[in-house]
Amino acid sequence: MIESLLPSYRLTQSSLDTLADAITKLSAFAPQVDADGFCRLQPLSARVLPGQALSSFVPLKKMFLPPREKLWSFQSGQFSELEQPEPFAVVGVPLCDLQALWYLDQVFAEDLPYQKRRARSLVVAMPCEPMPECSCDPELMPVAGDLFLEQQRAWALSPAGDALLRACGAGGAADKPLPWPTASPERRPLLTEEQFRNSADAAIWAEAAQGCLSCGACSVVCPTCYCFDLLDETATDGTVTRSRCWDNCFFAEHAKVAGGHDFRPGRANRLRFRLEHKFFGFGALHGQNACVGCGRCRKVCPVDIDLDQIAAKLGGEGLS
Ligand code: SF4
Numbered sequence: 001m002i003e004s005l006l007p008s009y010r011l012t013q014s015s016l017d018t019l020a021d022a023i024t025k026l027s028a029f030a031p032q033v034d035a036d037g038f039c040r041l042q043p044l045s046a047r048v049l050p051g052q053a054l055s056s057f058v059p060l061k062k063m064f065l066p067p068r069e070k071l072w073s074f075q076s077g078q079f080s081e082l083e084q085p086e087p088f089a090v091v092g093v094p095l096c097d098l099q100a101l102w103y104l105d106q107v108f109a110e111d112l113p114y115q116k117r118r119a120r121s122l123v124v125a126m127p128c129e130p131m132p133e134c135s136c137d138p139e140l141m142p143v144a145g146d147l148f149l150e151q152q153r154a155w156a157l158s159p160a161g162d163a164l165l166r167a168c169g170a171g172g173a174a175d176k177p178l179p180w181p182t183a184s185p186e187r188r189p190l191l192t193e194e195q196f197r198n199s200a201d202a203a204i205w206a207e208a209a210q211g212c213l214s215c216g217a218c219s220v221v222c223p224t225c226y227c228f229d230l231l232d233e234t235a236t237d238g239t240v241t242r243s244r245c246w247d248n249c250f251f252a253e254h255a256k257v258a259g260g261h262d263f264r265p266g267r268a269n270r271l272r273f274r275l276e277h278k279f280f281g282f283g284a285l286h287g288q289n290a291c292v293g294c295g296r297c298r299k300v301c302p303v304d305i306d307l308d309q310i311a312a313k314l315g316g317e318g319l320s
């Protein structure tokens with residue numbers, strides 16, 4: 001892997017306070033654990049930055065691809081402008097979510113609403129404590145975002161992050177650089193694409209999908225799942241509004257097309273499709289591993305379906 005070095009800065013208490021001020025002047029969010037034990041991205045009220053990253057139940061993607069958003073409306077012969085998003089910051093992002101953000105940045109490279117939100121955001125990553133469900137690559141590097149903060153030190157991940165650190169009076173120091181991977185980040189594949197292609201008739205699909213409730217929770221919490229549907233609604237005054245809403249490959253209607261044909265009529269078909277999408281990507285990202293190993297799907301699935309275990313079995317490593 002080719003590596004280059006990221007600018008690294010020392011943070012005094014004064015520059016850290018200035019940085020916290022600058023970040024919380026924006027509409028700032030951080031993963032916080034609620035009384036019900038769930039971690040959610042919530043507004044940061046105090047001018048104090050979190051000390052470490054946490055894995056929010058619904059991941060960072062919702063800040064850039066909201067569960068439901070208006071794309072345009074049409075009234076009296078005129079299209080409305082897209083809403084201009086307010087600048088915002090997300091602080092305390094784990095590295096696996098940065099990797100997922102890198103993936104979504106490629107998927108939505110030409111998507112105006114997504115790119116507008118990305119351009120007006122500041123994403124601040126921090127080290128995290130792995131959960132029992134995590135299976136991320138221990139060599140993960142920050143491949144997207146603006147800042148990586150660790151105690152009294154900061155790394156600039158983007159020109160905007162670099163400018164912010166300088167404006168906050170952070171002291172330049174190159175004595176603890178982070179290596180920056182210029183190659184695409186990828187988790188170690190658990191099976192080859194050939195093994196996957198040869199598995200169409202394997203019994204494991206029906207066995208694993210037997211208990212699946214088609215609830216779609218695994219896809220909702222996945223930081224790289226991005227399927228959406230488009231809805232056109234007409235109000236009584238004739239205004240037409242187009243919205244984009246999250247869709248889910250586990251839902252029965254997801255692969256139905258005109259004429260009633262369904263490309264994935266059963267849960268086993270849907271489970272196989274999801275594994276294919278996670279480990280081998282689609283479109284321009286074909287072959288790219290979209291599973292960053294965050295473990296959310298394992299944690300949320302009510303019947304303990306685990307894509308890693310299925311992939312490992314198909315890959316010949318056996319179930320753990
Ligand atoms: S498939 Fe599961 S472990 Fe992989 S990125 Fe999605 S939620 Fe995380």
Ligand code: SF4
Pocket residue numbers: 211212213214215216217218219250300301302303304305
């Ligand atoms: S969370 Fe589990 S039960 Fe629900 S759709 Fe996903 S695999 Fe099926």
